[in-house]
Amino acid sequence: MASQQMEIIAKVLEQSAKLVEEQVDAQISKLNEMDDDDFERLKERRLEALRKAQKQKEEWLSKGHGEYREIANEKDFFSEVKDTPNVVCHFYKNTTFRCRILDKHLAILAKKHVETKFIKLNAEKAPFLVERLRIKVIPTLALVIDGKTKDYVVGFSDLGNTDEFSTEMLEWRLGCGNVIDYRGNLMEPPTQSQKPRSKLTKLEKKTIRGKGDSDSDD
Secondary structure, three states, X not given: OHHHHHHHHHHHHHHHHHHHHXXXXXXXXXXXXXXXXXXXXXXXXXXXXXXXXXXXXXXXXXXXXXXXXXXXXXXXXXXXHHHOOEEEEEEXXXXXHHHHHHHHHHHHHHHHOOOOEEEEEEHHHOHHHHHHOOOOOOOEEEEEEOOEEEEEEEOOHHHOOOOXXXXXXXXXXXXXXXXXXXXXXXXXXXXXXXXXXXXXXXXXXXXXXXXXXXXXXX
């Protein structure tokens, strides 16, 4: 029985290797058939893509992307989210020490994910927004896409229920909310293999909205 299974596995591996080899050969053959004009057109398309990417980045930076900033009031909030498709807004209080933990990680991610705007707003200066968004726990991150709040990160419950969560863990959670361009595996948190007790997955996680949380100092 074991020998039959090994034979099946060997055949599958052989077929997979053959398929990959055929794909590589096809690519090499295609490259060999290209003349100087083809290479020049390929080069030009690549340069054009790079120019567009650089122009987009410059536009983002001109709108306040690339840095983690504090905004003064609710009026500024509406201006910021109207101006940008993807926004992460940290509702904080000066008296809540966990907000300072988030500040550290958000400052790092703001530089890495220029495609998203990262801002913070003192909840005590935004009573209308706090009530409208039903924010009961501080800190709370509001994930805003195309002007609409689509998701929340409430306290640290989605981050492993620990103050020692990594920047990568928060990055994964924001990726689950589709508010950043996340390149990792959304089905498994980056810390899952390191901490077996964490059982968060994209399918299992639940966003808590408007309910108490033990992570809050308030």
